[in-house]
Amino acid sequence: MSNLKLGVMISGRGSNLQALIDACADPGFPAEIVVVISNKADAYGLERARMAGIKAVSFSQKKHSSKEAYEQSIDAELRDMGVELVCLAGYMRILGSDFVKGWIDHMINIHPSLLPAYKGLNTHKRALEDGCRFTGCTVHYVVPDLDSGPIISQAAIPISMDDTNETLADKVLPYEHKLYPYAVKLIAEKRINLINNVVHIKGYEDPINGVINPAV
Numbered sequence: 001m002s003n004l005k006l007g008v009m010i011s012g013r014g015s016n017l018q019a020l021i022d023a024c025a026d027p028g029f030p031a032e033i034v035v036v037i038s039n040k041a042d043a044y045g046l047e048r049a050r051m052a053g054i055k056a057v058s059f060s061q062k063k064h065s066s067k068e069a070y071e072q073s074i075d076a077e078l079r080d081m082g083v084e085l086v087c088l089a090g091y092m093r094i095l096g097s098d099f100v101k102g103w104i105d106h107m108i109n110i111h112p113s114l115l116p117a118y119k120g121l122n123t124h125k126r127a128l129e130d131g132c133r134f135t136g137c138t139v140h141y142v143v144p145d146l147d148s149g150p151i152i153s154q155a156a157i158p159i160s161m162d163d164t165n166e167t168l169a170d171k172v173l174p175y176e177h178k179l180y181p182y183a184v185k186l187i188a189e190k191r192i193n194l195i196n197n198v199v200h201i202k203g204y205e206d207p208i209n210g211v212i213n214p215a216v
């Protein structure tokens with residue numbers, strides 16, 4: 001079976017992109033990254049891609065007549081490269097519904113909260129302000145409503161009394177780096193069935209004690 005072709009979209013440092021690059025470097029991993037796209041020319045993630053020998057392109061909305069035209073250029077690049085699954089990895093712009101609808105069931109995102117709690121920005125700060133005892137991260141399919149698509153995989157992480165925004169972000173990130181490649185693997189191995197907008201998975205490993213807990 002040939003590898004699933006990924007297009008990764010980023011805006012910044014690209015640590016989740018790096019986790020995907022590292023996973024794809026394993027010959028047994030059923031996916032490969034064919035292009036990395038950023039809305040920012042100076043995103044460090046572009047450098048990570050180039051260092052790994054992956055095509056890395058930036059698209060500036062300013063060079064396009066509208067948001068729609070800008071997203072059409074991105075769409076064309078993804079399709080030209082034969083992308084089968086788009087992975088949003090810290091892409092910090094809200095995508096228009098035409099773009100999203102064109103990739104429905106073929107675009108996923110990683111979000112630093114236990115969705116459906118804390119959609120949007122500043123997730124760790126909001127969880128702390130609410131006195132939550134757990135937070136986490138989620139990989140989900142992308143639908144036009146922000147951070148609302150079917151959930152694929154999650155990790156729950158306890159919050160300590162002395163956690164700050166920064167310590168919590170540092171705690172959650174390693175889980176993100178395990179969770180994202182795991183979700184890609186599930187899709188590449190065709191182990192996911194979407195029934196009434198709920199993801200059903202063949203052979204889902206226990207997310208806490210199993211393969212995706214970085215502590216084990």
Ligand code: GRF
Pocket residue numbers: 010012013014015016017089090091110111112176
């Ligand atoms: C991550 O926390 C991810 O969950 C969120 O944006 C951040 C991106 O970080 N969507 P990085 O660029 O992958 O390091």
